[in-house]
Amino acid sequence: MNWPRLGNPSKWHFDIDAYLNPYLPSPPWKQLPRFLAHFVGYRPRPQQPIGNLAMIAWAFIGIFASLSIIEVVGRHVASFGAKGAPLIIGSFGAAAVLEFYAIDSPLSQPRNAILGQILASIVGVAVAKLFALNPSLLPAAGGPEPGVPAHDLTWLAGALACASATSVMALTGTVHPPAGATALLAVVAADVRALGWFLVPVVLLGCALMLSVALLVNNAQRRFPVYWWTAGEIWSWDETRGVQAALLRGATAPSDTGDGGSTLNLETTRSRDLYSPMMGADGGRSIVIEADRVVMPDDIYMTPEERLFLEELCRRL
Structure with missing residues (x-):
């Protein structure tokens, strides 16, 4: 799946989670029986x-x-x-x-x-x-x-x-x-x-x-819900904010692909012992961001907010 580059999508974008999520605690599901x-x-x-x-x-x-x-x-x-x-x-x-x-x-x-x-x-x-x-x-x-x-x-x-x-x-x-x-x-x-x-x-x-x-x-044979608040709720909020802040500041250096472009593998920013809707059932698939496109599996759901966030990373490469 390839997306065209946008001029500055964040200028006309409002994400309420950017204001709410930093104050929400991580879910306590691990502590439950x-x-x-x-x-x-x-x-x-x-x-x-x-x-x-x-x-x-x-x-x-x-x-x-x-x-x-x-x-x-x-x-x-x-x-x-x-x-x-x-x-x-x-x-x-x-x-x-x-x-x-x-x-x-x-x-x-x-x-x-x-x-x-x-x-x-x-x-x-x-x-x-x-x-x-x-x-x-x-x-x-x-x-x-x-x-x-x-x-x-x-x-x-x-x-x-x-x-x-x-x-x-x-x-x-x-x-x-x-x-x-x-x-x-x-x-x-x-x-x-x-x-x-x-x-x-x-x-x-x-x-x-x-x-x-x-x-x-x-939950008899499947998994529901995938998350209760947002897809990010199943991560550590501190870790997630730190990763996103570093990426948006340009502090994360993307790896060189050898063809003049830069590639960032988002799978490396996720905790390995947690399941996320952004990962496949085998835990090994990944989303790749290059200088002019975002490549991801076709069967992954993306909210408009998640899509704009990836496009913003793509624009900064």
């Missing part, structure tokens, strides 16, 4: 891949179990019935596909799956409340108030809610595609819009239940 550590995604050695038939089977079990549990719990929560909450928010169907099949994707990790949904529900409800200030712009569940001419702008409110939620998720590093549907439903679906701010705890409960099932089902 082995059984518990296994079911929060910690592996002392690389996880061996399994066939796609096994992945499909576990995805079927996880999706069926998680959605059933969410609906059963919702049916038996008295406040849900009193508020007329639906048994399940439609966006959880898409979330289940991510969390039980595409479990290696950054979009499926807990930070995205939970915070993305919560932020999107808040944005969606806020937009709905804003438009509902004028009943003719966003009618109530039963229609516009009597005597008020209907100038229904539900279509505009829904588009604004989804676009705003996506922007908020992108800025906070919590992009989760099903959450865009949550923000949209908070405006355009009458039964969901009628919940108002009560939608937030409904979404939070659904996220918590789905994550609980995902930890049990996905």
Whole structure:
């Protein structure tokens, strides 16, 4: 995979992790009993891949179990019935596909799956409340108030809610595609819009239940989550900051490739006893940065922030 050089990508780039990560502690998974550590995604050695038939089977079990549990719990929560909450928010169907099949994707990790949904529900409800200030712009569940001419702008409110939620998720590093549907439903679906701010705890409960099932089902033969906050969370923060700072200062001297270019092998900056999504299952693959390109395996997921970081290193060579 080759990427063209950019003039100065960091000029128009905001990475919230650059401000948050230095203050977050390393995860305590190593200190947990082995059984518990296994079911929060910690592996002392690389996880061996399994066939796609096994992945499909576990995805079927996880999706069926998680959605059933969410609906059963919702049916038996008295406040849900009193508020007329639906048994399940439609966006959880898409979330289940991510969390039980595409479990290696950054979009499926807990930070995205939970915070993305919560932020999107808040944005969606806020937009709905804003438009509902004028009943003719966003009618109530039963229609516009009597005597008020209907100038229904539900279509505009829904588009604004989804676009705003996506922007908020992108800025906070919590992009989760099903959450865009949550923000949209908070405006355009009458039964969901009628919940108002009560939608937030409904979404939070659904996220918590789905994550609980995902930890049990996905860790039977696979590994989930790959990380809880960012890909860097499974390293030592001090070590990671030191490596990145040295690279960005130009303190790390790249090796000479003999063809006039410089090559930097990022695999050498990682701790050998930790598994990272940036490394293959055999622990031996690597990402290579040259003066005019970045070469990496095609099956590695990269967030936009990770891609810009590599491009910045490429630009400095």
